[in-house]
Amino acid sequence: MKTILRKAIINLKKGELIAFPTETVYGLGADAKNNEAINKIFSIKKRPRINPLICHFYNADKVKKEVIFNKNARILVSKFWPGPLTIILKKRKNSSISNLVTNGLDTLACRVPSNKIALYLLKKFNGVIAAPSANLSSKLTSTHKKHVLKSFGKNVLIIDGGPSKYGLESTVIDLTKKNPIIVRPGAIESERIKKILPNLKTMKLNNKKIISPGQLNKHYSPNIPLRINVKRIKIGEVLLNFGKNNLKSKIKQLNLSYSADLNEAANNLFRYLHILDNKRFKGIAVAPTTNKGIGKAINDRLKRASFNE
Numbered sequence: 145m146k147t148i149l150r151k152a153i154i155n156l157k158k159g160e161l162i163a164f165p166t167e168t169v170y171g172l173g174a175d176a177k178n179n180e181a182i183n184k185i186f187s188i189k190k191r192p193r194i195n196p197l198i199c200h201f202y203n204a205d206k207v208k209k210e211v212i213f214n215k216n217a218r219i220l221v222s223k224f225w226p227g228p229l230t231i232i233l234k235k236r237k238n239s240s241i242s243n244l245v246t247n248g249l250d251t252l253a254c255r256v257p258s259n260k261i262a263l264y265l266l267k268k269f270n271g272v273i274a275a276p277s278a279n280l281s282s283k284l285t286s287t288h289k290k291h292v293l294k295s296f297g298k299n300v301l302i303i304d305g306g307p308s309k310y311g312l313e314s315t316v317i318d319l320t321k322k323n324p325i326i327v328r329p330g331a332i333e334s335e336r337i338k339k340i341l342p343n344l345k346t347m348k349l350n351n352k353k354i355i356s357p358g359q360l361n362k363h364y365s366p367n368i369p370l371r372i373n374v375k376r377i378k379i380g381e382v383l384l385n386f387g388k389n390n391l392k393s394k395i396k397q398l399n400l401s402y403s404a405d406l407n408e409a410a411n412n413l414f415r416y417l418h419i420l421d422n423k424r425f426k427g428i429a430v431a432p433t434t435n436k437g438i439g440k441a442i443n444d445r446l447k448r449a450s451f452n453e
């Protein structure tokens with residue numbers, strides 16, 4: 145393990161990419177202060193330039209060097225960092241983060257992960273790692289090393305940290321507006337955040353418009369069609385089930401959680417979608433899943449996965 149971590153640090157310093165585990169999902173990381181390195185992320189992922197990246201820091205003090213903290217930030221950070229929460233704050237005028245990370249925006253999405261390997265890298269690299277999820281743009285998220293390999297082959301150094309703990313991306317909150325607003329539901333339930341920030345708002349998923357930079361509706365998509373909230377399975381479809389019901393596929397089915405446990409479902413979501421995403425099948429039919437707690441993030445991912453252009 146030590147050798148690959150050493151290689152990863154060298155890569156970061158040289159402006160090369162690395163894929164590394166976080167507690168949410170695998171990230172595709174590069175030196176956030178190096179324009180060329182950031183360009184490589186956008187091109188290998190085929191990611192639209194307007195979709196800004198999240199920066200990963202070793203601790204909150206390092207974050208404060210790049211962005212201006214406010215009261216809500218202090219409250220949230222003391223409770224949820226290190227961990228699966230990303231906060232958007234105003235960038236400092238003298239910030240040394242590459243402008244390509246945010247496509248020239250004056251805000252920056254910041255997160256301090258809790259995964260031990262991620263923290264080790266951040267400490268030894270002694271810098272900031274910009275990292276989107278380690279998948280091709282608009283495709284399924286990677287929660288295992290083998291998913292990253294499917295996206296990028298051997299072109300990127302991949303650090304294997306086993307299956308991701310949460311299996312869903314971080315919750316992203318914009319703290320630059322009058323009220324704090326969740327721009328992407330994720331691994332931390334909005335109910336937990338609302339308890340300490342009662343004026344918390346949530347951005348609605350809009351079918352027509354792009355609702356925030358990079359919040360493209362079509363996202364997290366398998367290569368075959370996906371339908372949600374199904375009542376009946378069509379011929380040729382495989383089934384992604386949830387809880388106990390009478391749904392059945394003649395071909396193949398997986399159950400996110402037989403006991404309708406949402407944390408278990410979140411954890412299985414992308415792993416099972418990767419398994420069911422096979423050109424031999426006509427499509428993936430997904431059973432209704434509970435839309436509360438972490439279920440909101442699960443439904444957000446499924447809804448976007450079901451969009452067709």
Ligand code: TXA
Pocket residue numbers: 166168169170171172195196197198228230232246249251252253255275276277278312313314315316327328356357358359
């Ligand atoms: O769990 C995670 O957040 C993972 C791991 C690797 O940390 N990262 C991740 O990054 O999911 P990505 O690039 O796949 O998603 C970042 C999201 C996008 O929806 C993007 O639009 C939003 O964060 N975002 C980033 N910077 C922003 C900004 N300045 N303003 C508004 N939204 C921003």
Ligand code: MG
Pocket residue numbers: 276277
């Ligand atoms: Mg992503």
